[in-house]
Amino acid sequence: MFGRRTAPVEAPATAKSSAAVKKPAPAAPKPAPKPAPKKAKAETKSATQAPPRVVKPAAQKPSEQVEIGGRSDEYFHTKTTIFNALIDTIDLSQLAQLDTEAAAEEIRDIVNEIISIKNVQMSIAEQESLLQDICNDVLGYGPLEPLLARDDIADIMVNGSSRVFIEVGGKIQLTNVRFRDNAQLMNICQRIVSQVGRRVDEASPICDARLPDGSRVNVIAPPLSIDGAALTIRKFKKDKLRIEDLVNFGSISPEGAKVLEIIGHCRINTLISGGTGSGKTTLLNCLTGFIEHDERIITCEDAAELQLQQPHVVRLETRPPNLEGQGEVTMRDLVKNCLRMRPERIIVGEVRGPEAFDLLQAMNTGHDGSMGTLHANSPREALQRVESMITMGGYNLPSKTIKEMIVGSIDVVVQAARLRDGSRRITHVTEVLGTEGDTIITQDLFVYDMDGEDVDGKIIGKHKSTGIARPAFWDRARYYGKEAELASALDAAAE
Ligand SMILES: Nc1ncnc2c1ncn2[C@@H]1O[C@H](COP(=O)(O)OP(=O)(O)OP(=O)(O)O)[C@@H](O)[C@H]1O
Numbered sequence: 001m002f003g004r005r006t007a008p009v010e011a012p013a014t015a016k017s018s019a020a021v022k023k024p025a026p027a028a029p030k031p032a033p034k035p036a037p038k039k040a041k042a043e044t045k046s047a048t049q050a051p052p053r054v055v056k057p058a059a060q061k062p063s064e065q066v067e068i069g070g071r072s073d074e075y076f077h078t079k080t081t082i083f084n085a086l087i088d089t090i091d092l093s094q095l096a097q098l099d100t101e102a103a104a105e106e107i108r109d110i111v112n113e114i115i116s117i118k119n120v121q122m123s124i125a126e127q128e129s130l131l132q133d134i135c136n137d138v139l140g141y142g143p144l145e146p147l148l149a150r151d152d153i154a155d156i157m158v159n160g161s162s163r164v165f166i167e168v169g170g171k172i173q174l175t176n177v178r179f180r181d182n183a184q185l186m187n188i189c190q191r192i193v194s195q196v197g198r199r200v201d202e203a204s205p206i207c208d209a210r211l212p213d214g215s216r217v218n219v220i221a222p223p224l225s226i227d228g229a230a231l232t233i234r235k236f237k238k239d240k241l242r243i244e245d246l247v248n249f250g251s252i253s254p255e256g257a258k259v260l261e262i263i264g265h266c267r268i269n270t271l272i273s274g275g276t277g278s279g280k281t282t283l284l285n286c287l288t289g290f291i292e293h294d295e296r297i298i299t300c301e302d303a304a305e306l307q308l309q310q311p312h313v314v315r316l317e318t319r320p321p322n323l324e325g326q327g328e329v330t331m332r333d334l335v336k337n338c339l340r341m342r343p344e345r346i347i348v349g350e351v352r353g354p355e356a357f358d359l360l361q362a363m364n365t366g367h368d369g370s371m372g373t374l375h376a377n378s379p380r381e382a383l384q385r386v387e388s389m390i391t392m393g394g395y396n397l398p399s400k401t402i403k404e405m406i407v408g409s410i411d412v413v414v415q416a417a418r419l420r421d422g423s424r425r426i427t428h429v430t431e432v433l434g435t436e437g438d439t440i441i442t443q444d445l446f447v448y449d450m451d452g453e454d455v456d457g458k459i460i461g462k463h464k465s466t467g468i469a470r471p472a473f474w475d476r477a478r479y480y481g482k483e484a485e486l487a488s489a490l491d492a493a494a495e
């Protein structure tokens with residue numbers, strides 16, 4: 001059969017080579033059948049039926065684990081045995097030449113044969129899910145596949161082969177998903193990064209990549225990560241959240257959303273600040289939705305995540321250095337180059353270094369309405385970070401000059417936060433007004449006021465306008481004919 005090894009390889013204790021597959025009965029080792037896995041049904045998510053799990057001492061209790069596919073230890077054992085037999089039977093290099101469907105068909109045939117040779121007792125449904133798992137292992141991302149298929153998962157975090165966490169609804173949960181061993185995990189990391197022409201190994205143990213669906217991936221391999229490779233995936237959401245969704249989730253009030261719409265539309269230079277996973281990119285994506293369709297927009301990102309709907313968009317992505325340490329294109333290179341591309345707006349996915357200087361320059365040299373995100377815990381801290389990024393970028397400018405530059409460029413800082421109940425909120429919409437001596441003066445237009453938490457631990461609070469009736473961007477709103485909308489949104493929020 002195509003894909004099978006022509007010369008049988010050394011057979012492991014439990015498996016037989018291709019010859020064994022072809023001549024079933026006599027070659028089967030100890031026929032003692034493995035008891036059928038009891039919980040192999042695909043997508044059985046019942047936590048109550050799951051048998052006790054072996055958990056490392058430091059792990060969460062089994063009851064806190066999320067069951068993905070309800071796999072038992074027995075199931076993993078049977079799968080490993082059959083998988084090993086399969087690997088000894090097929091020739092992976094030939095298999096790689098087949099298209100996915102043909103390869104899956106081939107694997108199915110062989111696995112079915114192995115199951116019958118080994119006399120493994122399984123129901124049709126159990127056999128089906130085993131086949132699916134093995135196809136995933138050989139052709140796809142193995143145990144990650146069921147997680148990647150779910151759209152409600154925001155992040156997948158793999159800490160070595162036996163600890164896989166997911167973030168759902170803002171909460172991090174331990175799952176029962178695990179890899180056969182660290183080698184399988186490394187293999188899958190390798191498979192992911194090789195798709196974008198990169199390699200991860202001891203010599204280059206850190207790697208960023210992207211899945212074909214756009215999900216952002218980071219791998220850090222041993223020896224840097226001590227307990228096996230650490231793999232982090234920010235899942236790409238097919239249906240990006242829109243500002244209406246943020247209003248429905250209570251992330252922002254309807255009036256606050258209206259003000260954000262005006263900010264996006266009226267070409268107000270905006271910085272979105274927030275902690276990791278607080279929803280900065282999502283918010284930036286929403287804000288870009290208010291840009292007019294006739295504007296030329298250039299986006300610069302480390303991994304393209306933004307989904308702009310306008311027709312006139314140029315998307316740029318940074319490039320890491322190759323294995324020889326050459327060919328790197330930094331965010332700064334991109335932002336500088338943007339300025340020669342006649343942009344009307346420049347959108348920087350994440351500002352984290354000296355490109356802050358170039359972005360500020362762009363903002364106050366006629367590219368109004370430029371935007372970017374950065375990691376900071378408050379609007380004030382965000383401005384301080386911009387200053388320190390510029391200082392650390394080697395610009396020998398006095399602090400006062402940098403502050404004046406910041407004030408002259410950034411109009412508004414929008415702060416996003418992930419609260420302790422897992423919900424994401426826009427906590428501040430803050431204007432940058434000017435400098436007083438050595439201090440940057442800001443004024444909050446909207447803040448999220450927390451009132452405590454309810455019986456389920458959900459945070460109760462309210463978005464409030466601070467009573468500012470005429471924000472500093474009032475004239476600009478008037479220029480774009482939006483002052484009436486702005487006034488009514490601020491009035492409504494003040495009530
Ligand atoms: N307001 C919200 N309500 C619910 N979920 C949200 C909200 N905003 C973002 N999310 C979800 O949270 C996850 C993280 O969002 P996002 O990528 O925007 O965060 P980020 O701050 O840019 O993260 P990073 O710091 O890693 O770049 C995504 O899955 C996104 O769909």
Ligand SMILES: [Mg+2]
Nearest residue numbers: 280281282350
């Ligand atoms: Mg982001």
